[in-house]
Each structure stands twice: as C-alpha cells, then as structure tokens.
Amino acid sequence: MVQIAYLTVCTHSHIGFAVTLAKSLRAAEPQSRLLVYVADGYQEELLPALDEIVFVPAARIGIEGYEDMASRYGPFELSTALKAPCALDALRRLDADAVIYFDSDILVLQPLEMIKAALEDRYDCVLTPHITQPTKSGEFPVDTGYLTAGTFNMGFAAFSNREPALAFLDWWAEKKRQDCTINISHGIFADQTYCNLVPAVISRLLVLRSHAANIAY
Numbered sequence: 001m002v003q004i005a006y007l008t009v010c011t012h013s014h015i016g017f018a019v020t021l022a023k024s025l026r027a028a029e030p031q032s033r034l035l036v037y038v039a040d041g042y043q044e045e046l047l048p049a050l051d052e053i054v055f056v057p058a059a060r061i062g063i064e065g066y067e068d069m070a071s072r073y074g075p076f077e078l079s080t081a082l083k084a085p086c087a088l089d090a091l092r093r094l095d096a097d098a099v100i101y102f103d104s105d106i107l108v109l110q111p112l113e114m115i116k117a118a119l120e121d122r123y124d125c126v127l128t129p130h131i132t133q134p135t136k137s138g139e140f141p142v143d144t145g146y147l148t149a150g151t152f153n154m155g156f157a158a159f160s161n162r163e164p165a166l167a168f169l170d171w172w173a174e175k176k177r178q179d180c181t182i183n184i185s186h187g188i189f190a191d192q193t194y195c196n197l198v199p200a201v202i203s204r205l206l207v208l209r210s211h212a213a214n215i216a217y
C-alpha cells in the first residue's frame with residue numbers, strides 16, 4: 001500500500017474551507033491528516049488545533065522566489081503558484097510514495113479508492129478533466145473556454161514520488177514563479193494551462209473521467 005501525503009494550499013481567508021476539507025477527508029480516509037500550507041504569512045494564534053490538520057507556513061519551507069511571488073501575486077495567484085513546491089515539500093516531509101492535492105474548497109464524499117488504486121498501479125500522475133464530452137451550443141460551460149482555462153481541473157491532482165512526476169513538478173514550480181497569472185490573450189490561466197502538457201511528458205498518466213471523482217458542473 002502506498003503512503004500518501006494529502007495537502008492543500010490556502011490563505012488565512014480560506015482556513016475555514018480547509019478545516020471542512022480536512023474533516024471530510026478524515027471521514028472518508030480515517031488514517032489521513034491534511035497538510036495545510038498557509039500561503040500568506042503565518043498567524044498561528046488564528047489557526048485551530050485539530051488532529052485532522054498539520055498547518056505549515058509556506059514562507060518557511062525554502063520555496064525559491066517566495067518573497068517575490070508574495071509581493072506580486074494576489075491571494076488566488078499565490079495559492080496556485082505554490083501548489084507544486086508545496087507538493088514537493090509534502091513528499092519529502094512525510095517520505096511519502098505519492099501526494100494528493102485538493103483545493104481548500106473541495107469536499108471529499110467517499111473513499112479515494114480509484115485514486116489510490118491508480119497510484120498503487122504505478123501511475124505517476126492522476127488528473128481529472130473539466131469536461132468529458134463536448135458541450136452543445138448555448139450550454140454552460142462553454143467547451144472552448146478550456147482551450148485557455150486548461151483541459152484539467154487542477155483543484156485536484158495526484159503525483160507519485162518518482163522521476164517523471166518529480167521532474168514535472170519542478171518544471172511546473174519554475175514556470176509559476178513568474179507566470180502564474182490570468183492572461184487569456186497569452187493563453188495562461190494561472191497554474192492550469194501548463195498542465196495541458198502533462199500527457200506529453202508523463203507517460204503513465206491516468207485521466208480519471210469518472211463523474212464521481214469530479215462532479216463540478
């Protein structure tokens with residue numbers, strides 16, 4: 001059985017969301033403990049003491065370019081820019097075989113058997129797409145919007161602690177140090193657009209198309 005590190009990244013404004021995520025994760029995965037990387041400083045007196053959570057100050061884990069990113073990015077851009085370096089830290093911190101990232105506003109409603117089975121089957125990355133079939137004219141969401149917003153919903157991502165995934169996480173972290181912005185005219189939507197390239201660079205990728213894994217729209 002693979003050892004999994006679970007994490008989210010958020011600002012203090014989203015700690016309440018992270019608490020709900022952690023509690024729902026513990027209910028679905030009783031052995032889990034969520035690493036919550038706090039992106040904007042670290043005010044320990046404002047953080048709840050809960051067994052389901054380990055709070056980690058993102059500013060103190062040696063992320064390259066953190067001060068520059070914190071000075072230029074707003075809360076959304078900063079939180080998304082820190083996903084990859086925090087995922088790498090979580091793998092090292094727990095000496096884990098794999099890492100599963102969730103956005104702080106996600107609710108886990110069932111055990112993560114599909115994802116864990118994929119990681120145990122030596123997949124190096126598991127992602128979910130925004131849509132699983134083209135939308136019809138006039139329907140929402142508009143499928144062409146994902147040409148810039150990104151094919152995959154990066155509110156969830158799972159990566160192994162093996163070279164193909166680690167190399168991608170390093171590259172993803174480097175790209176987001178400067179260009180984790182919403183710039184539709186340049187084809188960039190924060191962290192998501194870069195992940196369109198995952199199928200090209202990680203051969204053992206599972207695109208989890210089950211609607212139970214990403215109910216979204």
